Every structure is written in C-alpha cells, then in structure tokens.
Amino acid sequence: MNYIGIPKAAYMTAVLDLYTSQKMKFWVFASMIMLLFVHGYNLNERYLQPFSIVNERLSFTSFTEYFLSNGLFRFFVPMLFAISGYLYAIHATRPYGERIRKRMRTILLPYLVWSAVSILYTYAFELTPYGRSIVEQTHLMQLSNNRILLHDYTWWELLLRWILLPVSYQLWFLRVLFIYNLAYPILHWCMTKYTRVLFLVLILFWLSGIQFLLIEGEGLLFFSLGIWLQKRNFNIREPNTWLRPLPWATVFVLFAIIKTVLAFKGFSIMGNAVFLLLILLYKIVVFAGFVAAWYGSDTLVRGFMKRPWFVWLSAFSFIIYALHAPLVAYAINAIFPLVQHISEYRLLTYIFLPLGLLVFCVGTGVILRNIFPKLYALVTGGRGF
Numbered sequence: 001m002n003y004i005g006i007p008k009a010a011y012m013t014a015v016l017d018l019y020t021s022q023k024m025k026f027w028v029f030a031s032m033i034m035l036l037f038v039h040g041y042n043l044n045e046r047y048l049q050p051f052s053i054v055n056e057r058l059s060f061t062s063f064t065e066y067f068l069s070n071g072l073f074r075f076f077v078p079m080l081f082a083i084s085g086y087l088y089a090i091h092a093t094r095p096y097g098e099r100i101r102k103r104m105r106t107i108l109l110p111y112l113v114w115s116a117v118s119i120l121y122t123y124a125f126e127l128t129p130y131g132r133s134i135v136e137q138t139h140l141m142q143l144s145n146n147r148i149l150l151h152d153y154t155w156w157e158l159l160l161r162w163i164l165l166p167v168s169y170q171l172w173f174l175r176v177l178f179i180y181n182l183a184y185p186i187l188h189w190c191m192t193k194y195t196r197v198l199f200l201v202l203i204l205f206w207l208s209g210i211q212f213l214l215i216e217g218e219g220l221l222f223f224s225l226g227i228w229l230q231k232r233n234f235n236i237r238e239p240n241t242w243l244r245p246l247p248w249a250t251v252f253v254l255f256a257i258i259k260t261v262l263a264f265k266g267f268s269i270m271g272n273a274v275f276l277l278l279i280l281l282y283k284i285v286v287f288a289g290f291v292a293a294w295y296g297s298d299t300l301v302r303g304f305m306k307r308p309w310f311v312w313l314s315a316f317s318f319i320i321y322a323l324h325a326p327l328v329a330y331a332i333n334a335i336f337p338l339v340q341h342i343s344e345y346r347l348l349t350y351i352f353l354p355l356g357l358l359v360f361c362v363g364t365g366v367i368l369r370n371i372f373p374k375l376y377a378l379v380t381g382g383r384g385f
Contacts, residue, residue, distance in 0.1 A: 022305045024083050029314035031076035032321055036354035039328045041069040042346055050282035051275040058264040061347040071256035075289030078222035085226025103181045106381035111174040113379050114322045118167035123150045137333045140326055170325045180223045187224055245296030252288035255281050318383045319365035324357050
C-alpha cells in the first residue's frame with residue numbers, strides 16, 4: 001500500500017483495521033485523480049486560490065471547471081493531511097529519532113529528488129525556442145521581471161528553487177508534512193494539555209488563510225485533527241449524529257455551487273467583500289466535503305477495492321503525485337494552439353489531458369518499477385511495491 005507521505009510499514013497494524021486501511025488507500029488514490037483535474041484547470045487565469053474570481057464569461061465550460069477544481073475537488077488536501085496525522089500517531093511510541101530518519105528517507109529525499117528532476121527537464125525545455133516560449137507562457141519560473149526562465153537564475157536562486165520553491169509546485173505538501181512530522185511531539189503535548197486552546201488557535205489560523213514561514217493553516221489543522229482522532233480512539237468507521245454524510249453532502253454541493261456563481265458574479269454585486277465570502281464558503285465546502293466523502297463512501301470503497309485492477313492502479317499514487325506537475329501546465333500551453341479551432345476545446349482539454357497524464361505517469365511508474373526497482377524505491381520513498 002502507498003499513502004502520500006506515509007511509509008508502508010504504517011498501513012497494516014493491529015490499531016488500524018483492514019477496511020479502514022483500504023479506505024485510506026482508496027482516498028489517497030482518488031485524491032491523486034482530483035489533483036490532476038485541479039491542476040488541469042485551464043481558464044484564462046489559472047492560479048487558483050480560495051478567493052479566486054473569474055474575469056471571463058460564465059459558460060458551461062467555465063462553470064464546470066471552477067465548480068470542480070475550486071469547489072468539489074478541494075477537500076482532498078485536508079483528507080490527505082488527516083490521514084497522514086492519523087497514521088503517524090499510530091506509531092508515535094517508536095523513538096523520535098528513528099521516525100524522523102525514516103521520514104527523511106520517505107518524505108525529504110523524494111521531495112529533493114523530484115524538485116531536481118523538474119528543474120532539469122524544465123531547463124532542457126528552455127534549450128529550444130518552442131520549449132522556451134512554453135515555459136515563459138506559464139510564468140512558473142518568474143521570480144522577477146528579469147527572472148522569467150531558469151537560464152536567467154543566479155546560483156542561489158536555483159538553490160532556492162530546488163529547496164524551497166520547487167518547479168513541481170505540488171511538492172509543497174511533502175515540505176510542510178515533513179515539518180509537521182518534526183513538530184509532532186509539540187503538537188501532541190499541546191493536544192494533551194490544551195486541546196481546546198490548540199484547536200481554537202488552529203481553526204482561526206486556518207480561517208485566516210495566513211501563512212507563517214513554511215507553515216500553513218489547512219495542513220496543520222487537519223494533520224492535528226488526524227492525531228486527535230487516533231489518540232482519542234474516535235470512531236472513524238461509523239458517523240455520530242453530527243457527522244451523518246447526507247446533510248454534509250447537501251451543504252458540500254450547495255455551497256460549492258454558490259461559491260462558483262459568486263466567483264463570476266459576486267464582485268460586481270458585492271465589491272471587495274466577495275473575497276471574504278469566497279474564503280468562508282471555501283472553508284465550509286472543504287470541511288463538508290471531507291466529512292461527507294469519508295463517512296458516505298463505504299459502498300464506493302468496497303466496490304472499487306474488490307477490483308484487482310483498481311488495487312494495482314492505486315499502487316502508483318505517489319508517482320502520479322510527483323510526476324504530473326509542472327508537465328500539466330506545460331502541456332496546456334502546448335496543446336491549446338493545436339486544438340483551439342475545435343468547439344469546446346478548453347473543456348475537452350480539461351477532461352482528457354488529466355486522463356492522458358494519468359496514463360503517462362502510471363506507465364512511467366510501471367517501467368521504473370519493473371526495470372529499475374531500486375531507483376523506483378528511492379524516488380518514491382519505498383511506496384508502490
């Protein structure tokens with residue numbers, strides 16, 4: 001089994017029953033599929049934030065992409081952090097140094113490897129005029145008006161890219177997850193002594209959207225929630241009265257629709273106040289989706305986890321996560337000039353490009369795992385076998 005950021009030794013344990021383990025595995029893989037579509041968002045302004053507004057016409061394509069990529073699919077981030085915190089807490093009795101050394105191998109090393117890989121192939125793209133134009137159009141490399149390509153970087157800017165600002169922008173998850181693993185003793189102590197105060201602070205931090213150095217609110221809150229759920233032996237198999245999935249699913253979908261409409265129409269109606277409302281709606285959608293997906297997916301999970309092909313495919317979750325970006329950003333800019341004469345080309349690209357990348361990433365994983373198993377183990381932190 002392979003969870004993002006969690007070594008496989010943590011999956012099977014007397015504390016974690018088989019079905020819950022399978023459910024976590026299902027949602028990790030499902031999260032990777034959602035991640036492909038979130039990063040495949042291709043409207044005019046592609047950089048998504050909870051408060052993003054859309055400065056173009058409301059259409060079926062634009063509504064669908066925003067509704068999915070900045071609405072329904074966004075709960076997967078807290079889901080992954082909560083799973084990571086829960087699994088990490090299971091083995092908290094092991095020596096701290098031993099656990100951190102393992103995290104260096106399973107989180108920090110893959111982070112540095114994939115960050116370096118994305119720098120190398122981006123640099124290679126820039127060696128041709130066509131590739132250079134693609135990189136320029138994405139603005140992914142831009143540090144200033146004078147630094148728009150990797151070839152323009154100084155050595156220390158290149159080092160900054162490698163360690164702190166990866167070209168593979170999705171790697172931020174591994175970076176902050178490693179920090180939260182380091183901080184586990186502090187989080188656990190605060191949770192034991194000052195539970196309510198800790199969660200109040202973390203919720204306010206999450207709602208504010210403020211980032212402090214390399215720490216952000218969403219991951220920290222849900223990683224801590226995962227720890228709390230495990231340490232309190234909270235029932236994550238059956239929902240209590242307050243966590244019934246149907247009401248939360250209703251809130252999830254309804255508020256995602258409202259948020260999407262406001263992203264197109266809200267600024268003309270409310271002015272700058274719409275940004276605060278979008279952030280609040282985003283938080284509600286994320287939490288409602290997290291609860292509804294976890295407690296309302298048992299039939300779905302059991303159905304898919306009985307399929308050998310799905311279990312086999314889910315083993316490649318990490319390689320999908322690590323490899324798909326920034327390739328997806330470059331591919332959008334490369335494909336659009338070729339297909340823009342086709343009706344609804346943006347929606348078709350939004351659907352088929354992530355699926356094509358899924359095939360590419362899995363195919364790459366199959367080749368590496370079969371031909372270079374030691375290399376595959378190194379770049380995935382031992383996941384996917």
